Amino acid sequence: MTTHAPATLRHFVTYTGVSLPLRLTTPLEASDLQNRITFYRAYYNAQDQLTDVEKVVYGEIESSHHYLYHANGTLQQARIVVVADEETTLMTFAEDGTLLSTETIA
Secondary structure, three states: OOOOOOOEEEEEEEEEOOOOOOEEEEEEOHHHHHHOOEEEEEEEOOOOOEEEEEEEEOOEEEEEEEEEEOOOOOEEEEEEEEOOOOEEEEEEEOOOOOEEEEEEEO
16 A cells, blocks of 8 residues: 555546546545445645545555656656556656656566
């Protein structure tokens, strides 16, 4: 399990779009989680930026995203982990949002 800095925890049904960080939609209350097979567990920092998100399926983490931000609030780095494939993709972005590099490690 990931260790998180003090953060706000929220849960969602799904996400929309293809850009990073993920845009999570359809919030869930904690009481809704018992009856869900799949949901997203999201952690937000004090600036309300999404820092970590885990896709939970049948109680197990299937994949996760970990985000770091530039001082101007734009995405600096995204680390995407697909647990079943034991694969991690690291993406680095410039302050203007331009993708600088991407590397996948299996």
